[in-house]
Amino acid sequence: MDIEALLNGVKDGAISVNEAKAKLKAAPYLELGYAKLDTHRGLRTGMAEVVFCQGKADEHLVAIFEHLLEVEGAVLGTRCSKEQAALLQSKITSHTLHYDPISAIISTREIKHPEPGACTDGGEGLICVVTAGTADIKVAEEAALTCEFFGAKVKRIYDAGVSGLHRLLSQIEPIQAANCTIAVAGMEGALASVLGGLVSNPVIAVPTSVGYGANFHGLSALLTMLNSCSNGVCTVNIDNGFGAAFLATQINRLACHGGVKGNAAK
Numbered sequence: 001m002d003i004e005a006l007l008n009g010v011k012d013g014a015i016s017v018n019e020a021k022a023k024l025k026a027a028p029y030l031e032l033g034y035a036k037l038d039t040h041r042g043l044r045t046g047m048a049e050v051v052f053c054q055g056k057a058d059e060h061l062v063a064i065f066e067h068l069l070e071v072e073g074a075v076l077g078t079r080c081s082k083e084q085a086a087l088l089q090s091k092i093t094s095h096t097l098h099y100d101p102i103s104a105i106i107s108t109r110e111i112k113h114p115e116p117g118a119c120t121d122g123g124e125g126l127i128c129v130v131t132a133g134t135a136d137i138k139v140a141e142e143a144a145l146t147c148e149f150f151g152a153k154v155k156r157i158y159d160a161g162v163s164g165l166h167r168l169l170s171q172i173e174p175i176q177a178a179n180c181t182i183a184v185a186g187m188e189g190a191l192a193s194v195l196g197g198l199v200s201n202p203v204i205a206v207p208t209s210v211g212y213g214a215n216f217h218g219l220s221a222l223l224t225m226l227n228s229c230s231n232g233v234c235t236v237n238i239d240n241g242f243g244a245a246f247l248a249t250q251i252n253r254l255a256c257h258g259g260v261k262g263n264a265a266k
Helices: 003-012 017-025 041-045 058-072 082-091 134-149 162-169 172-177 191-196 213-226 241-257
Strands: 076-078 098-100 105-107 124-131 152-157 180-185 203-207 233-235
Touching: 003 017, 058 082, 076 134, 082 098, 082 105, 105 134, 124 134, 124 172, 124 191, 124 241, 134 152, 134 180, 134 203, 134 241, 152 172, 152 241, 162 191, 180 191, 180 241, 191 203, 191 213, 191 233, 203 213, 203 241, 213 233
Parallel strands: 124 152, 124 180, 180 203, 203 233
Antiparallel strands: 076 105, 098 105
C-alpha cells in the first residue's frame, strides 16, 4: 500500500474517506484464511510482496493475485509454470499479465529481453547480471526481470565464464561501472571470485544447479562461492535468482538515493 498516494487521493477527491478507511482497515495484512497478504511490505521495505507460485493451489494462486493487484496495482510472481500462467491470464482480466517461460516469471510489467550487450530501457542506476554459461540463463533472467520490475536498469552479459576469460574481460568496463553485479554460475562457480577481484562494488554470487555429477546439484558452486578469496562477494542460495535480485535492488537504490525508495513498480 502506498500511503502517500492514498492520502493525496483523499486530498484531491479521487478517493473517498470511506474507501481510504477500508484500505487502511486491511492493513497491515489481508487475512484470506489460507494466506496473510503483507500489504505493508512495500511501505516497510520499498518493495511489495512477491508471489512464489510453485506448489500453490490454483484457486489460492488466483485469489492472491487478484487481492495483490487490488491493493498494489502491480504484482510479480516467481517460479510460475506455463499451466499456472495460462490459468492466471484466463482468470484475471483487470490487468494484463505477462509471462516469460525462460525465467518462469509472471508480472504486470511488460517483459522484454534486450539485445545482447544492451541495457534495459528506463529504470535507474545499473545492475549487471553476468552468467558463466548459457545454461545459467534461466536463473539469471529470474534475477534480471526482478530487478527490472522493481525499477532498476539492467545489463545482461551472458556466457562469459572463466574457461574463456577474454569474454569476461572484454565486458569489464560496464561491469565496473555498475552499482553491483550478480554473478550466476554452476559447475565450480569460479566466476564470482574472478569478478570480485575486478570491481569496487558488491558482487552477489548465485550458484546454479548446472553441472556434471560431482557438482551435486549446485553444492560445489555454492561452497566455492561461500569460500571466495575475493572481498565484497556475498552468496545466496542455489538457483535463487530472486534473492540476488532483491539484494541487488536494495544496493542499487542506496547508490542512487542513499536510502530506500518507494515501490518503483507502481
